[in-house]
Every structure is written in C-alpha cells, then in structure tokens.
Amino acid sequence: MSDDQEIEIITVECIRTPPEHITPDKVPGKVEERAMDPGVKEVLAKTMLEGVETVWDRFERQQPPCKFCESGVSCQRCAMGPCRIMGEGKTRGVCGATVDLIVSRNLLDQMATGAASHSDHGREVAETLLKGARGEAPMYKVEDEAKLMVLAKEYGLDTKEPVNKIAEKLAMAMLDEFGTLKGELTMAKRLPPGTYDMLKKAGLLPRSIDREIVEAMHRVHMGVGADYRNILAQGVRASLGDGWGGSMIGTEISDVLFGTPGIKKGKVNLSVLKKDQVNISLHGHNPVLSEMVVRAAELPEMKKKAEAVGAKGINLVGLCCTGNELLMRKGVPQAGNHLSQELVITTGALEAMIVDYQCIFPSLPNTAACFHTKVITTSPKAKIPGGKYMEVTPENAFEQAKKMVELAIDNFKNRDEARVLIPNKSMDAVVGFSVESLRAALGGTLKPLLDLILEGKIRGCVGIVGCNNPKIKHDYGHITLAKELIRRNIIVVETGCAAIACAEAGLMRPEAADLAGKSLGNVCRSLGIPPVLHMGSCVDNTRILNLAAELANLAGVRIDQLPVGGAAPEWYSPKAVAIGAYFVGSGISVSLGVMPKISGSPNVIKMLTEDLEGVVKAKFWVEPDPKKAAAILFDHIETKRAELGL
Ligand code: SF4
Numbered sequence: 001m002s003d004d005q006e007i008e009i010i011t012v013e014c015i016r017t018p019p020e021h022i023t024p025d026k027v028p029g030k031v032e033e034r035a036m037d038p039g040v041k042e043v044l045a046k047t048m049l050e051g052v053e054t055v056w057d058r059f060e061r062q063q064p065p066c067k068f069c070e071s072g073v074s075c076q077r078c079a080m081g082p083c084r085i086m087g088e089g090k091t092r093g094v095c096g097a098t099v100d101l102i103v104s105r106n107l108l109d110q111m112a113t114g115a116a117s118h119s120d121h122g123r124e125v126a127e128t129l130l131k132g133a134r135g136e137a138p139m140y141k142v143e144d145e146a147k148l149m150v151l152a153k154e155y156g157l158d159t160k161e162p163v164n165k166i167a168e169k170l171a172m173a174m175l176d177e178f179g180t181l182k183g184e185l186t187m188a189k190r191l192p193p194g195t196y197d198m199l200k201k202a203g204l205l206p207r208s209i210d211r212e213i214v215e216a217m218h219r220v221h222m223g224v225g226a227d228y229r230n231i232l233a234q235g236v237r238a239s240l241g242d243g244w245g246g247s248m249i250g251t252e253i254s255d256v257l258f259g260t261p262g263i264k265k266g267k268v269n270l271s272v273l274k275k276d277q278v279n280i281s282l283h284g285h286n287p288v289l290s291e292m293v294v295r296a297a298e299l300p301e302m303k304k305k306a307e308a309v310g311a312k313g314i315n316l317v318g319l320c321c322t323g324n325e326l327l328m329r330k331g332v333p334q335a336g337n338h339l340s341q342e343l344v345i346t347t348g349a350l351e352a353m354i355v356d357y358q359c360i361f362p363s364l365p366n367t368a369a370c371f372h373t374k375v376i377t378t379s380p381k382a383k384i385p386g387g388k389y390m391e392v393t394p395e396n397a398f399e400q401a402k403k404m405v406e407l408a409i410d411n412f413k414n415r416d417e418a419r420v421l422i423p424n425k426s427m428d429a430v431v432g433f434s435v436e437s438l439r440a441a442l443g444g445t446l447k448p449l450l451d452l453i454l455e456g457k458i459r460g461c462v463g464i465v466g467c468n469n470p471k472i473k474h475d476y477g478h479i480t481l482a483k484e485l486i487r488r489n490i491i492v493v494e495t496g497c498a499a500i501a502c503a504e505a506g507l508m509r510p511e512a513a514d515l516a517g518k519s520l521g522n523v524c525r526s527l528g529i530p531p532v533l534h535m536g537s538c539v540d541n542t543r544i545l546n547l548a549a550e551l552a553n554l555a556g557v558r559i560d561q562l563p564v565g566g567a568a569p570e571w572y573s574p575k576a577v578a579i580g581a582y583f584v585g586s587g588i589s590v591s592l593g594v595m596p597k598i599s600g601s602p603n604v605i606k607m608l609t610e611d612l613e614g615v616v617k618a619k620f621w622v623e624p625d626p627k628k629a630a631a632i633l634f635d636h637i638e639t640k641r642a643e644l645g646l
C-alpha cells in the first residue's frame with residue numbers, strides 16, 4: 001500500500017457484555033478481584049455498568065483452558081497432526097515426537113517470536129537513523145551526539161568525520177548485525193570477560209541477530225532435531241541475540257535520535273487525561289512515530305486549532321512501552337499499562353489512540369466503537385480492522401503525525417460529556433534512570449553504587465520487568481514484589497508495564513524511601529532517588545543488561561557472581577520469554593510469576609530450573625506468590641554475597 005493511502009478498513013461494532021454477565025450488585029466485588037489502583041477500579045466499574053467488554057471478561061469466558069495447550073503438550077507443526085501427548089499409549093506424536101520435544105519446540109517458538117519482535121523494532125529504529133543521516137527523513141536528526149560518538153568508537157568508526165556521516169556509518173554497522181558474517185555481535189563484547197568466555201565455550205554467543213531467529217524457526221520444523229536440551233539452547237542463543245543485539249540497537253539508537261533519558265519528574269495513571277483538552281494516547285512500542293506526534297502537537301497552529309473547537313489544548317498521554325519511551329525522554333504523562341488500554345478509551349475522554357505494534361488488543365477498535373474514540377493504525381505490519389490506517393514511514397512521519405493530531409482535534413466535538421469519567425488523582429513519579437543518568441548522578445561512574453552494594457547498605461539489585469496478565473490481579477505481582485524487595489534493602493530497577501504499575505503505586509516517588517529497609521532508605525534519601533527506578537520500555541531491558549555488565553566489570557567478576565536477580569511477576573508476552581532467557585543467559589536468575597506452558601515435560605522444567613545453572617550459572621524459578629518470590633530472590637542475593645565473601 002502506498003504511503004498516502006488512508007482508509008477506514010472496516011466498520012466494527014461496540015461489543016457489549018450481556019447484562020447478566022456482571023449485574024450491578026456484583027460490580028464492587030468484581031472490581032476488587034480484578035484491580036488495585038483506585039482510578040483503574042473506578043473506570044473498570046464503568047466498563048461493567050455500561051457493559052463495555054474488557055480483557056477480563058474475555059479471560060473469564062476462555063476458562064477453563066485446554067489442559068493440553070496449557071501444559072505445552074499439543075503440537076500443530078505439520079499436517080500429520082495436530083497431536084497431543086495424553087499418556088496411556090498416546091506418548092508420541094504421529095511423527096514420533098516425545099513430550100519433551102513438543103514442549104521444548106513450543107517454547108523455542110515463543111523465544112524466537114519474542115526475539116524477532118524486539119529485533120524488528122530495533123531494525124526500524126536503525127533504518128530511521130540511516131534515512132535521517134542521509135537527509136531522506138530530515139525530521140530525524142542526531143539529538144545525543146555524545147552517545148553517537150561513544151557508539152561510533154565501539155564500532156571502530158572514525159569519529160572525526162561530520163556527525164551525519166558518522167551516524168550513517170553507525171546505522172549501517174548496526175544494520176549489519178542482523179545478518180553479519182563476522183560471527184558475533186559487536187555489543188556482546190560489553191559482557192564481562194568471564195561471562196563472554198562462558199557463553200563462547202557453551203556455544204551460546206549469537207552469530208547474528210536474524211540468523212539465530214531463522215535457525216530457531218528452522219529447528220521447530222518436524223524432523224530437524226529431537227534433543228530438547230539442544231533445542232532450548234538455541235532459544236537462549238536467539239534470545240541473547242535480542243538482548244545484546246536487536247533490543248540493544250533499539251535502545252541505543254533511540255537515545256541517539258531522541259535523547260538519552262535524564263532524571264525527571266512525571267505523572268502517571270488514568271487521571272492524566274484532561275477534561276478540557278483534546279486527549280490523544282500513544283500506544284505500542286517504537287518511539288519513531290510517537291516522537292513526531294509530540295512535535296506535531298507542540299506546533300502553535302495545532303493549539304489554535306484545538307482552541308477553535310473549544311478545547312484548552314492538546315494533551316498527549318502514553319500507554320505501555322511507547323508511553324515509557326516518552327515518559328523517560330520527554331516527561332509525557334503515562335496513562336497506564338497493558339490492562340489499562342481499554343480503560344483509557346472507557347473514560348469517554350479520548351479523542352484518538354495512535355498505535356504502532358505489539359501488545360495492542362485486536363479488539364481495541366470495538367472498544368473505541370462504544371465511544372467516540374478513533375483508533376489510528378500506522379504500521380504496514382499492524383493493520384487492525386476498524387482502525388483508521390495512516391501509514392507512517394520515516395520520510396512522512398511528521399506530516400502524518402500532524403494529520404493524526406488534526407483528526408483528534410476534529411473528533412473533540414463528538415465527545416459525550418455525560419459519559420466522561422476521569423479519575424481525579426494523578427501520581428507523581430521520578431523517572432529517567434538510564435545507565436548514563438545514573439552514572440551522572442553518582443559523579444560520573446557507577447562505582448559508588450557498587451560500593452554501596454559491597455558494603456551491604458544495598459543488599460543487591462533486582463530487575464522487575466514485563467507485562468500484565470489477567471490471570472493475576474492487575475499490578476498486584478509487581479507492586480507486592482517491589483515492596484517486599486525494597487523492605488529487604490534490595491534496590492529495584494524496572495521497565496515495561498512493571499514500571500508503570502509501581503509508578504502508579506507511588507513507589508517511584510523519593511518519599512517511597514520510607515517503605516524501604518533502613519539502609520536502602522537512607523541511601524535513597526541521601527541521593528534523592530526512589531528505591532524503585534524506572535529504566536524504560538521493554539527493549540530498554542538492555543539498560544539493565546548494561547548496568548549489570550558495568551557493575552560486574554567494575555567488580556572484576558562475571559554477571560552471575562553479582563548479588564542480582566530478575567523477575568517477571570505478571571508476564572504474558574513471548575517477548576518476556578525472550579527477555580527472561582537473555583537475562584538467564586547473561587547470568588541473571590529470573591523468577592516468573594506465571595508458569596510457562598511447559599508443565600507437561602518434567603525434563604524441560606528441570607532443564608530451565610536446575611540444569612541451566614550448570615551451563616550459564618543462572619536459572620529460572622516459577623513462583624506465583626510475589627511474597628514467596630521476594631524470599632527466593634533475597635536468599636539468592638544473600639547466597640551470592642556470601643560467595644563473594646561479603
Ligand atoms: S510435528 Fe509431529 S507431533 Fe507435531 S503435529 Fe506433526 S506429527 Fe504431530
């Protein structure tokens with residue numbers, strides 16, 4: 001489809017839940033069961049009273065799940081199947097596949113999907129830098145020249161050339177990483193030497209980003225391999241290609257183009273919507289489009305247009321990881337995380353929701369059809385029936401962004417004031433903790449942070465990452481785990497929907513130091529930082545990798561020797577599977593709050609929760625109770641401290 005085609009693909013209907021689904025008397029109980037945040041609860045009640053269908057309603061209707069699918073023992077990979085391993089004589093698929101093979105192949109598929117999603121995002125960001133540097137997309141200029149130079153040196157480029165020439169060469173060098181023939185990724189050299197050598201010896205260092213994903217997809221074909229250990233190893237290698245390749249490129253080049261986040265104040269939760277302004281939410285992942293919408297909305301002519309329709313201005317709010325990117329860099333308010341996306345529309349005050357890709361409910365246009373909201377889709381990869389498609393490329397992004405803002409302004413008149421419900425108490429948060437901003441805050445080096453850990457004032461560090469999942473009360477896993485960890489003097493770094501959850505709970509305010517243990521609380525008060533640090537979006541989990549690598553390098557140890565851990569208490573996405581695998585592959589053990597679909601294979605469970613430790617010195621735990629997960633992570637951190645003689 002050409003760039004200028006903008007079409008309503010199809011008209012969709014508002015899907016309403018049947019009146020008997022949740023009767024008014026059941027609303028308070030259901031709301032308590034589903035959510036924690038006061039504003040979320042308020043709007044959630046509105047969905048129930050108005051019969052607007054949400055993810056929770058659909059989840060309930062899907063129960064009980066298929067036991068074979070849930071345990072990972074069903075296979076649909078070829079036309080001889082589908083097959084299910086049911087025991088009692090049905091212990092192999094038609095081709096002869098065992099339960100271990102079927103379960104491990106399904107998991108490899110998930111890891112490859114996650115790695116591909118992140119890495120494709122990273123590729124688009126690098127392509128945008130290339131086009132910007134060549135003058136083909138002039139709105140994209142280098143914003144952080146210092147970071148460009150650091151990366152250029154890392155890639156062996158001549159830093160004396162003009163900025164755009166360096167940017168062009170860096171973009172080319174990074175795009176080369178996707179199919180490089182040099183046999184390894186440049187940024188994998190950031191790994192501490194001990195970790196790098198361990199991965200090399202185990203044959204787990206990715207050869208190129210795309211190659212490992214393609215090989216993973218090759219290996220899930222029938223009759224390629226039958227050893228579940230060998231299959232899972234490829235999952236770890238493809239995921240490492242995401243962590244130290246695709247996602248890292250996404251983060252680093254986004255910083256070059258749009259600025260490396262600095263520490264700043266922000267506001268979060270549904271209350272950031274404004275009653276008297278044109279509200280536009282930016283949902284998805286890639287900052288390439290959303291940054292242009294921010295610029296378009298700031299144009300004086302747009303403000304005038306908004307005033308002409310009776311609004312006081314244009315209010316941009318973020319959702320999910322696009323929101324995190326904008327909050328970290330520009331301080332754009334964040335309306336919510338994954339399970340809030342339908343609620344933002346249900347406030348009745350949203351003129352447009354602009355989306356790119358990943359984590360966008362396919363039914364969002366149906367939700368929007370219950371109100372006046374326009375859903376605008378923008379990526380040729382992600383067209384959604386019922387969305388207004390306005391194709392965005394680096395060349396046309398700013399012009400398209402202006403049209404999107406105008407469309408939202410034009411839609412303001414269709415708002416039904418009688419149906420508007422905006423919760424009235426937003427939450428403050430201190431955000432923007434990139435490795436660079438942390439270093440700057442600590443006087444130019446992470447050494448003071450390492451010293452605090454070595455002295456025991458901070459016992460260790462845990463990265464809480466990942467999604468929401470209707471299997472778990474909204475945000476309960478993230479908030480409970482974070483509170484339990486900081487209480488034990490463990491500093492928490494967060495990304496993705498986990499970060500939004502804890503920001504909304506007030507854990508990213510400096511005064512949250514009072515919820516931390518005594519020594520961590522004192523450290524936070526002396527530095528003026530919260531005990532839970534927002535490090536960005538899901539691709540920005542690479543900031544956590546870089547933080548761990550830098551601390552390990554400073555300490556002269558491998559990453560797995562550090563008193564650190566990871567957790568994904570409410571994960572749902574295959575991207576989270578890849579993140580978990582690259583954390584573990586890099587030496588950071590991870591606690592999962594939701595069981596992956598592997599329970600049908602005790603061997604696969606053992607491999608992930610025990611045997612992996614013999615290869616990469618890290619492993620997974622599965623612990624749905626966040627209080628127990630905190631205890632596991634604390635014990636792990638104390639063990640690591642003891643092993644270091646601390
Ligand atoms: S690959 Fe084997 S187990 Fe899977 S569907 Fe085909 S025959 Fe069945």
Ligand code: SF4
Pocket residue numbers: 320321337338358359465466467468495496497498538572573575576
């Ligand atoms: S944390 Fe999960 S749900 Fe949230 S944006 Fe990232 S992948 Fe999507």
